[in-house]
Amino acid sequence: MSLYYEAAEILTAPSNAGGSLKSRIFSRKDLKSQPSQIYALAIETSKWSPILKEVVENADILRLERKLSPILSILLVHDLLLAKRGVALPAVHGLRTAVERHRGRLQAELTKARIQRKLSTIEALKSHIETGVENSADDSEAPYPRWVRINTLKTTLEDQLDTTFKGYKRAKNVNAVRQRTSKRVYIDENIPNLVAVSPSLDLVKSDAYKNGEIIFQDKASCFPAYLLDPLPQDGDIIDTCSAPGNKTTHIAAIVLSNNAGQGRYEQTIHAFEKNKGRAETLEKMVKVAGCDAWTKLHPGQDFLKVDPTAAAYEKVGALLLDPSCSGSGIVGRDDMPKLHLPAVKQVTPTANGKKGFSKPATLSDDTRKRKREDKQNLLDVMVDDDGVVTAVNTDDELRARLEALSAFQLELLLHAFAFPAAKKIAYSTCSVHAEENEMVVWKALQSPVARERGWRLLGRGEQVSGLRGWEVRGVGEAAGGDGRVAEACIRANKGDGYGTMGFFLAGFVRDSVPVDGVVDKSDAEKKGDNVGTAMVKEDDEWRGIIAEEVMAEEKSVTKFEPVKKQKTSVPAAEKHSFGKLRTGLVPKGKKRKKGKA
Numbered sequence: 001m002s003l004y005y006e007a008a009e010i011l012t013a014p015s016n017a018g019g020s021l022k023s024r025i026f027s028r029k030d031l032k033s034q035p036s037q038i039y040a041l042a043i044e045t046s047k048w049s050p051i052l053k054e055v056v057e058n059a060d061i062l063r064l065e066r067k068l069s070p071i072l073s074i075l076l077v078h079d080l081l082l083a084k085r086g087v088a089l090p091a092v093h094g095l096r097t098a099v100e101r102h103r104g105r106l107q108a109e110l111t112k113a114r115i116q117r118k119l120s121t122i123e124a125l126k127s128h129i130e131t132g133v134e135n136s137a138d139d140s141e142a143p144y145p146r147w148v149r150i151n152t153l154k155t156t157l158e159d160q161l162d163t164t165f166k167g168y169k170r171a172k173n174v175n176a177v178r179q180r181t182s183k184r185v186y187i188d189e190n191i192p193n194l195v196a197v198s199p200s201l202d203l204v205k206s207d208a209y210k211n212g213e214i215i216f217q218d219k220a221s222c223f224p225a226y227l228l229d230p231l232p233q234d235g236d237i238i239d240t241c242s243a244p245g246n247k248t249t250h251i252a253a254i255v256l257s258n259n260a261g262q263g264r265y266e267q268t269i270h271a272f273e274k275n276k277g278r279a280e281t282l283e284k285m286v287k288v289a290g291c292d293a294w295t296k297l298h299p300g301q302d303f304l305k306v307d308p309t310a311a312a313y314e315k316v317g318a319l320l321l322d323p324s325c326s327g328s329g330i331v332g333r334d335d336m337p338k339l340h341l342p343a344v345k346q347v348t349p350t351a352n353g354k355k356g357f358s359k360p361a362t363l364s365d366d367t368r369k370r371k372r373e374d375k376q377n378l379l380d381v382m383v384d385d386d387g388v389v390t391a392v393n394t395d396d397e398l399r400a401r402l403e404a405l406s407a408f409q410l411e412l413l414l415h416a417f418a419f420p421a422a423k424k425i426a427y428s429t430c431s432v433h434a435e436e437n438e439m440v441v442w443k444a445l446q447s448p449v450a451r452e453r454g455w456r457l458l459g460r461g462e463q464v465s466g467l468r469g470w471e472v473r474g475v476g477e478a479a480g481g482d483g484r485v486a487e488a489c490i491r492a493n494k495g496d497g498y499g500t501m502g503f504f505l506a507g508f509v510r511d512s513v514p515v516d517g518v519v520d521k522s523d524a525e526k527k528g529d530n531v532g533t534a535m536v537k538e539d540d541e542w543r544g545i546i547a548e549e550v551m552a553e554e555k556s557v558t559k560f561e562p563v564k565k566q567k568t569s570v571p572a573a574e575k576h577s578f579g580k581l582r583t584g585l586v587p588k589g590k591k592r593k594k595g596k597a
């Protein structure tokens with residue numbers, strides 16, 4: 001498949017394919033062309049698409065060249081008129097000849113488009129595109145803001161406000177930055193060193209982005225490292241599922257800040273990543289973020305195969321688990337560049353009976369058609385956050401997929417419980433399905449390993465202040481009907497006005513870590529008496545709900561009331577229950593289409 005077909009396929013993928021343009025391209029393993037070449041072509045063509053649409057429509061080549069689809073036409077015309085090397089196809093290739101034979105007309109239409117914009121040279125037109133002036137008329141509201149984490153390993157929030165975000169007005173709330181034309185910055189109230197800006201602002205070319213001073217990371221994705229809050233006394237940290245490295249680098253930034261004023265710190269972050277290709281991305285990210293010296297990478301290593309009792313991990317006190325999941329919380333096309341596609345001029349009889357041209361179908365017709373197609377595609381595939389696509393056409397298929405994923409997630413959590421010196425665990429998914437979230441937490445709390453080792457849930461009142469104050473909590477119904485468990489769980493919902501992706505997070509903790517890693521039961525019971533208390537001292541934060549209590553509760557007739565003030569509803573798909581656990585990510589008898597995201 002040529003570069004142009006591959007770029008066209010990625011740019012027109014359905015919205016439920018999820019992820020940014022970059023992740024959609026770089027997570028694919030089946031591409032024939034260089035991913036960087038596809039990315040450059042796709043991003044540049046998208047930027048130029050308002051002008052390319054005009055040029056293609058006015059030159060009328062879609063009617064004349066049946067081989068060309070609207071998306072292929074703008075990709076090819078972009079390279080024909082604007083790329084130094086021209087169209088990257090052999091001279092006799094059908095697609096190349098289909099645009100080259102109209103070179104004169106296309107060139108003339110480009111000149112016309114430039115003159116209409118009162119720009120004297122092609123260089124002026126290029127700068128008009130680069131600075132975003134062409135799209136500045138679009139002041140509609142984007143569904144989501146662009147969240148930017150300030151990487152405090154390299155810079156500070158104040159420095160970034162004075163440089164990268166210089167001249168930006170301070171927004172009072174997150175919705176104020178969604179307007180595409182706005183040049184405003186919102187400083188988040190829950191997560192330190194996190195800001196939001198309009199998604200139309202092109203920060204990829206900024207020095208801060210290139211130098212790793214700012215990292216694009218959804219607000220909800222910043223929750224886990226912040227909740228884990230690794231302190232010097234917690235010792236080493238494991239990030240069990242690390243690539244691309246957003247949370248690994250966030251952990252590193254928090255470790256540094258928690259060690260401030262203590263001189264040299266000796267904590268190591270072990271970053272595991274099973275997938276070798278993704279481990280390369282992780283390595284790059286850790287380097288550019290500035291924590292490569294004290295992050296030990298374990299590329300291609302399966303965390304489930306790690307021996308918790310190995311000497312290398314004897315000081316591991318905190319683990320972050322962000323395993324592969326259904327990715328159902330990922331926000332779709334919003335990270336994709338906006339594309340303006342040309343339409344075909346319709347041939348219609350004129351009043352005098354001669355053939356004439358009606359106006360081309362408008363963009364909104366086109367958009368409506370694409371939306372319709374997107375809707376039809378909605379149930380066809382399920383895309384994991386790590387890019388694995390599985391066909392999901394029926395409720396049964398969805399249930400089987402969730403069953404397989406949740407079995408893996410539970411296995412991972414129970415493996416983490418077995419680390420002898422571990423005291424804190426943050427478990428998260430970017431899934432909206434209770435099967436992968438509250439139900440995994442509930443099962444983990446009831447496991448023998450949790451009970452033997454005294455693992456319990458970190459209660460809301462004990463969480464770091466920014467998350468204690470976050471209103472959107474777990475789904476009581478899915479957490480065994482226990483309101484306190486639901487309240488301890490943290491959720492983020494797509495489209496609820498907070499500007500985040502769909503996300504889930506829970507913290508586990510144990511207070512007593514004896515030499516053999518097995519807790520003294522009476523000790524756990526002693527600590528259990530502050531379960532559910534509203535507020536505790538900052539240094540007491542990692543206290544919560546013990547596994548023993550969950551068991552006792554299950555047996556007791558009196559149950560805690562489920563949380564009433566609940567912003568999260570359980571979608572129909574979440575109401576499945578499942579029985580026997582099975583490891584492996586793909587449901588039995590189901591073929592996985594690799595890298596189709």
Ligand SMILES: C[S@@+](CC[C@H](N)C(=O)[O-])C[C@H]1O[C@@H](n2cnc3c(N)ncnc32)[C@H](O)[C@@H]1O
Pocket residue numbers: 221240241242243244245246247248272273274275278301302303304322323324325385386
């Ligand atoms: C949700 S992504 C992690 C995202 C990452 N925490 C971040 O914030 O950038 C899950 C990752 O876990 C990796 N993974 C899945 N199973 C694993 C295992 N058993 N051991 C180590 N890594 C695993 C996947 O390849 C994928 O890259």
